[in-house]
Structures are given as structure tokens and as C-alpha cells.
Amino acid sequence: MSTPFESAKLHDCRDAFTGVLEELGAANNDIVAVCNDSVGSSKLGNFRDMFPERLINVGIAEQNMVGVAAGLANGGKIPFVCAASPFLTGRALEQIKADVAYSETNVKLVGISSGMAYGELGPTHHSIEDFAWVRALPNVPVVAPADRIETAAAVRWAAGHKGGCFLRLSRVGVPDVLPDGHVFRLGKADILRDGGDVTIVANGVLTHRAIVAADILKERGISARVINMASVRPIDADKILQAAKETGAILSCEEHTIFGGLGSAVAEVVVDMHPVPMKRLGVPGVFAHTASANTLLDDFGMSPEAIAESGSELLKRKE
Amino acid sequence: MKPQELATLANSIRRRDLQAVFEAGAGHIGGEMSVIDILTALYFQVMSVHPENPLDPKRDRLVLSKGHTALALYVVLSERGFIRKDEISSFLQHHSRLNGHPNCVKVPGVETNTGPLGHGLPVGVGMAKAAKLNGDSWRTFVVAGDGEMQEGSNWEAIMAASHFKLDNLTLIIDHNRLQQGARLADTNNLAPLAPKLESFGWAIEEIDGHDMELICLALSLQTVTKGKPKCVIAHTNKGQGVSFMSDNVAWHHKVPNKEQYRQAMAELTDTVQ
Ligand SMILES: Cc1ncc(C[n+]2csc(CCOP(=O)(O)OP(=O)(O)O)c2C)c(N)n1
Ligand SMILES: [Mg+2]
Numbered sequence: 001m002s003t004p005f006e007s008a009k010l011h012d013c014r015d016a017f018t019g020v021l022e023e024l025g026a027a028n029n030d031i032v033a034v035c036n037d038s039v040g041s042s043k044l045g046n047f048r049d050m051f052p053e054r055l056i057n058v059g060i061a062e063q064n065m066v067g068v069a070a071g072l073a074n075g076g077k078i079p080f081v082c083a084a085s086p087f088l089t090g091r092a093l094e095q096i097k098a099d100v101a102y103s104e105t106n107v108k109l110v111g112i113s114s115g116m117a118y119g120e121l122g123p124t125h126h127s128i129e130d131f132a133w134v135r136a137l138p139n140v141p142v143v144a145p146a147d148r149i150e151t152a153a154a155v156r157w158a159a160g161h162k163g164g165c166f167l168r169l170s171r172v173g174v175p176d177v178l179p180d181g182h183v184f185r186l187g188k189a190d191i192l193r194d195g196g197d198v199t200i201v202a203n204g205v206l207t208h209r210a211i212v213a214a215d216i217l218k219e220r221g222i223s224a225r226v227i228n229m230a231s232v233r234p235i236d237a238d239k240i241l242q243a244a245k246e247t248g249a250i251l252s253c254e255e256h257t258i259f260g261g262l263g264s265a266v267a268e269v270v271v272d273m274h275p276v277p278m279k280r281l282g283v284p285g286v287f288a289h290t291a292s293a294n295t296l297l298d299d300f301g302m303s304p305e306a307i308a309e310s311g312s313e314l315l316k317r318k319e
Numbered sequence: 320m321k322p323q324e325l326a327t328l329a330n331s332i333r334r335r336d337l338q339a340v341f342e343a344g345a346g347h348i349g350g351e352m353s354v355i356d357i358l359t360a361l362y363f364q365v366m367s368v369h370p371e372n373p374l375d376p377k378r379d380r381l382v383l384s385k386g387h388t389a390l391a392l393y394v395v396l397s398e399r400g401f402i403r404k405d406e407i408s409s410f411l412q413h414h415s416r417l418n419g420h421p422n423c424v425k426v427p428g429v430e431t432n433t434g435p436l437g438h439g440l441p442v443g444v445g446m447a448k449a450a451k452l453n454g455d456s457w458r459t460f461v462v463a464g465d466g467e468m469q470e471g472s473n474w475e476a477i478m479a480a481s482h483f484k485l486d487n488l489t490l491i492i493d494h495n496r497l498q499q500g501a502r503l504a505d506t507n508n509l510a511p512l513a514p515k516l517e518s519f520g521w522a523i524e525e526i527d528g529h530d531m532e533l534i535c536l537a538l539s540l541q542t543v544t545k546g547k548p549k550c551v552i553a554h555t556n557k558g559q560g561v562s563f564m565s566d567n568v569a570w571h572h573k574v575p576n577k578e579q580y581r582q583a584m585a586e587l588t589d590t591v592q
Contacts, residue, residue, distance in 0.1 A: 037498050039500045057500075057506055058469075058507060059469035059498070059503075059506050059507030060466050060467060060469040060498065060499075061470055061471060061507070087435060090435070091435065120343075120411040120418055120419050121418065121420060122422070122434065124420050124434030124435050125419070125420070289413075290411060290413065290415045290416070
């Protein structure tokens with residue numbers, strides 16, 4: 001079978017992020033980048049060369065990094081904190097809670113190389129708890145773009161948004177899935193494939209896999225809807241409710257533990273508003289074994305084939 | 320072991336490390352080359368450890384806080400008999416227990432899991448405090464990167480260690496002047512390190528971190544000051560032993576190509592002869 005992305009070019013979304021950040025920086029002197037010895041891994045080299053005094057590298061000190069960003073915001077700056085997601089969210093979680101969420105500061109948290117992008121570097125470097133951790137906090141929208149187009153759109157949105165937010169980016173190459181000119185709207189999901197038998201909800205690096213899975217199901221005569229749910233909090237409850245009513249079964253897939261992430265957020269809406277059979281794919285509450293990022297997704301049952309298989313299994317549970 | 324024998328062994332450990340980085344296509348070669356002399360001295364001269372009984376309650380403890388150089392520890396552990404030598408070739412392979420950061424749950428000889436920087440010293444303080452509570456004489460060694468010393472958690476632990484008078488704790492700072500993306504001096508300069516630590520109540524010794532005799536002496540029991548934790552500031556070179564990697568920030572986690580690999584191997588082999 002030929003899949004839509006077979007010969008598609010893969011893009012590292014960090015390039016889209018820094019490209020827009022440089023553009024925003026040129027237009028607005030208040031835009032600053034804050035990082036933790038992560039100029040290279042966040043691809044901030046250009047930004048540093050363009051605006052040397054607006055690149056604030058605090059060294060390897062994440063708690064300080066987020067606190068400093070909150071102070072910069074207090075002084076009128078618009079800080080984009082750029083760091084590997086596990087250290088940004090894990091190490092500085094209390095700073096995110098007290099200095100950003102509770103204090104309602106205008107700090108843009110950008111988690112780079114999130115999920116299992118660091119592959120063989122292992123569980124200390126995986127960031128598969130960050131949806132759960134940050135989603136539990138008020139005032140910090142959680143956004144996981146699916147491709148470079150949505151990444152660029154989300155960065156533009158973040159700069160204009162009044163208040164903090166968490167952008168969860170990857171470094172793993174992904175094909176384009178959203179149309180050129182796509183505008184990001186917080187709390188609004190996008191239906192990328194329509195269908196009536198089952199709904200697959202995904203975001204980030206899983207979205208293109210979900211689309212391929214829908215195509216596999218189509219060949220088997222199953223019509224699957226694919227919802228790209230970049231905005232994890234606030235979540236698009238309307239589209240979930242509509243999917244529950246119209247397709248009667250929902251499969252979620254995420255590069256995250258199944259405890260507290262996208263699937264949980266979707267399930268909260270489904271349980272409250274319109275219970276239907278659901279299955280949550282993700283990391284099943286374990287520390288991952290050694291493997292590359294994409295192999296780990298396959299190993300945890302999220303190859304397009306396995307997603308499709310879970311979709312057709314789920315159908316059997318419909319009344 | 321004599322200093323000369325230790326140096327020869329460290330050199331072969333460097334070559335095994337280099338080969339594994341080349342074959343796996345990943346690793347943190349710069350920081351591995353800088354820390355290997357220290358780890359070799361610890362495991363083959365200074366520490367009392369027992370590969371046949373890795374969890375012996377009386378063993379000395381080593382925490383590699385700069386966990387990104389796990390491969391250097393794996394090779395040292397394999398030379399010391401904690402894991403099989405041929406297992407090194409599984410580094411980073413699918414399902415290998417030798418991933419990019421050490422895992423104490425799976426790898427004998429590893430005391431605690433590191434990878435996020437700034438975790439080793441607080442855990443080391445707890446180990447040293449436990450030995451004191453037990454009335455035991457085993458020692459705790461923590462190896463940290465110099466960039467890693469920017470983490471605030473280290474300074475919280477530094478205060479605790481001197482308050483608790485942990486003279487059974489030794490922090491070794493692998494002072495290679497480079498961190499991931501730049502020199503410390505251009506990022507967040509910690510200089511001067513020694514007076515800072517001294518003012519926090521620690522006994523300090525600065526040494527050439529590639530001189531086996533000095534390393535062994537600085538880590539020996541006889542040089543401990545009663546009632547004070549000790550910090551050995553080991554002046555090292557990132558990429559030590561390979562001319563084009565040495566003191567070059569580009570080699571934090573770069574992987575040598577075939578030609579670079581050949582040259583690096585040749586340089587390390589020449590050193591032995
Ligand atoms: C908490 C945390 N922040 C960031 C990193 C990413 N990181 C890995 S190694 C490194 C540089 C370490 O420099 P240094 O401590 O000097 O080690 P060495 O020079 O010996 O390699 C960084 C920033 C990390 N592993 N953990
Ligand atoms: Mg260093």
C-alpha cells in the first residue's frame with residue numbers, strides 16, 4: 001500500500017521554531033530567549049548572532065532559568081525559555097507552578113526534544129510526563145504541534161498570547177500534515193481525516209502515524225476520523241463530544257505515559273459528557289528500554305499498523 | 320597498581336571507549352576522555368569494591384554525577400569485572416542495558432541513576448551520612464562536571480556536607496573548562512572554584528587530573544582533613560589524549576568519522592609505546 005508520507009520530506013520542527021523566533025525578535029525588542037547551555041540543542045545559534053544581548057544563557061541551572069524568565073517578564077520582556085523538555089518541566093516544575101502559573105507571568109516555556117526524542121539516552125532524558133505535570137497547572141496552556149507548519153503557527157500565537165504557555169516540541173523529523181497558512185487557535189483541534197466508524201486523536205509526532213493508520217483502516221473498509229489535538233489544555237471538548245456521538249469509539253495515541261496525558265484529557269471529556277469505548281495508546285507506565293525514538297514508538301504499539309489494529313479491535317467493543 | 324600501570328590501563332580504556340562511540344555512532348567522547356584517568360584510579364587503586372559481590376554493604380561508593388559519560392564508566396566496570404568485556408559492544412543497541420546514562424537497576428556497580436546534571440552530590444551526601452550513622456568506614460566519591468557545578472542543587476549539597484562534617488565524602492570536579500555548548504568562562508564562569516568551596520567549609524586540593532600519581536594521592540585516605548568534606552579540583556582536558564578533540568568544545572558529543580577515528584586510535588596507541 002502506498003501511504004501519503006512515503007516519499008515525504010521530514011522536517012525538524014526546531015527549525016520552524018527558531019525561524020519564527022528570529023523573525024519575532026527582529027520585529028520586537030522585548031522578545032528574549034532564555035536557555036541552559038542549550039544554544040545548540042535549541043538551535044538558538046542564529047538568534048544569538050542576531051541579538052547577542054537578548055540571548056540569556058544562565059548555564060546548567062534550570063530552576064534559575066525559569067525564575068529568571070519570570071523576572072524578565074515582570075520587567076516587560078517576553079521570554080521564550082528554551083531547554084530540553086525533561087529538564088525544563090521536571091527540574092523546574094515548582095518554578096513553573098509558582099513563578100509562571102500562579103504568578104501569571106508572560107513566560108513562554110518551550111520544551112525541546114520532548115517525548116522520547118532522545119531515544120537511547122534513556123528515561124532520564126525522555127519527557128513523557130510533561131503533559132501530565134503541566135496540564136495539572138492553571139494558566140499554562142499546553143500545546144504540542146504536529147509538524148513545522150503548526151509549530152510556526154503556535155510560536156506566533158504564543159508570542160501574542162497574554163500569559164504563560166508550554167510549547168512541547170520534538171527534534172524527530174516529521175512530514176507536513178497541516179495545510180500551508182494554517183493558523184493556530186488555542187483549544188481548537190483540526191479534523192485531518194473525516195470518518196464515521198472510529199476516531200483517532202493524536203498530536204505531535206504521532207499525528208502523521210495516525211493518518212497512515214486511518215488509511216490502513218480505510219483499505220479494510222473502516223472509516224476512521226483523525227483529530228489533531230495540539231492543544232491539550234484547554235482541550236477541544238466540542239470536537240471530542242462530536243466524535244463520541246458520531247463515531248462511537250475513540251482511540252488516543254501519544255508520545256507520553258498513558259497516565260495523565262492526552263488520552264487522559266480526552267477520556268475526562270468522554271466520561272463527563274458522552275461515554276463511549278476508548279483505548280489509550282502511549283507508554284504504558286514504564287521506563288523505556290534502550291532504542292531510538294521512532295523504534296520506541298513502534299515497540300510501544302504505535303506503528304501505523306499497530307494503531308490501525310488497535311482501532312479495529314476497539315470497534316468490536318462498540319454496542 | 321603503580322601509576323604507570325594505571326596510566327597504561329586508562330589508555331586502553333580510552334581506546335575501548337572511542338571504539339564504542341564510533342561503532343554506536345553516539346556518546347560524549349570529550350567528557351569521557353577527560354574523566355577516564357580519574358575513574359581508572361578510583362576503581363583500580365583507591366576504592367574498595369567487590370565485583371563478585373557488588374552490593375557488599377561495606378563497599379566504597381562512586382557516583383558518576385556527569386552521567387552523560389556513562390560509557391567511560393561501563394568500560395571501567397567491564398575492566399574491573401562487574402560486567403563482561405564483550406558487553407560493551409551492545410552500547411546503545413536495542414534493548415541493551417547499557418544506554419546513554421547509567422542505570423543502577425540493571426548494571427552492577429552503578430550506585431544511582433544519573434543523567435540530569437546536579438543529582439550526584441546530594442545522593443552522595445546521603446550515602447556519606449548513612450556511613451556515619453552506621454559507624455562504617457566506607458567512603459563516598461562523587462565525580463561531577465565543572466559545567467554541572469552551575470546547578471544549584473550541588474551548592475545545597477555542598478552546604479549540607481560541611482554542616483554534617485562529612486569527611487568520608489570526596490567530590491571530584493572534572494575541571495575541563497568546557498560545557499556542552501561553550502567554555503564555562505563564556506557561559507557562567509564559576510571561577511575561582513577553590514575559594515568558593517573553601518568558604519563553604521570544604522578542604523580543597525587542586526591537581527593535574529591526568530597525573531595518576533597525583534590523583535591517587537589526592538584521593539587517598541591519608542590526605543583527608545578530619546571533620547571536613549574534601550573537594551579535589553582535577554584540572555583536565557576535554558578530549559584528553561586525542562589532539563584534535565583536546566580542549567575543543569565541538570567534541571562534547573561529536574562522533575568521529577572514519578578518518579578521525581583512525582587518527583584518534585593511532586594517537587592513543589602511540590601514547591602507550
Ligand atoms: C539538568 C540537566 N540540564 C542539561 C543537561 C544537558 N547536558 C548534558 S551534558 C551537558 C554539559 C555538561 O558539562 P560539564 O558538566 O562540564 O561536563 P563535561 O565537560 O565533563 O562533559 C549538558 C548541558 C543535562 N544532562 N541535565
Ligand atoms: Mg566540563
